[in-house]
Amino acid sequence: ETGVTQTPRHLVMGMTNKKSLKCEQHLGHNAMYWYKQSAKKPLELMFVYSLEERVENNSVPSRFSPECPNSSHLFLHLHTLQPEDSALYLCASSQEGEYSPLHFGNGTRLTVT
């Protein structure tokens, strides 16, 4: 139990589908993150939310759309994805402060067909 829960664990979608990934943190943190992990590549930061405001968007294509309705929940809305978007999508949270480590969920394994 990591304190950060991601659903679904696995998702297969076609290129014309619309789906959403969900992340919930039970740690009382006020910052949340989306990372992407493609095969044989380092984790890439996608989005950062601090106090429910997006503070970073790392040149992510508009077919990925994040939403942070409150400090405990984070969504990643997906539409018209490409096969190269297949990856492990990881959510993390942290508490703003000096030493706050990130706590990660176990990710959603996304396959785009």
Added chain:
Amino acid sequence: DAKTTQPPSMDCAEGRAANLPCNHSTISGNEYVYWYRQIHSQGPQYIIHGLKNNETNEMASLIITEDRKSSTLILPHATLRDTAVYYCIVRPLGNTPLVFGKGTRLSVIA
């Protein structure tokens, strides 16, 4: 870009100490050294962090050289469950997002 250099892979015998090196020669005075690991099919897990003093917790010890240009993560008695990719990350004080490199794949062998 990641600001650290780690060997791509290492082996360690079960029960022995695993010593994972990390080079961070361009580290700034306000940057901490963080270590995470990622076990297969799971998200990264925080292990330990430090600024300039050596640190120890229930998982590992972190030894940082006096000039802070390198560090070593020590797992004192490696088990098969310690097989994972270990990431060394430098990060300024505050809430700056982590930038991951390729890490070291540690294989603990029975």
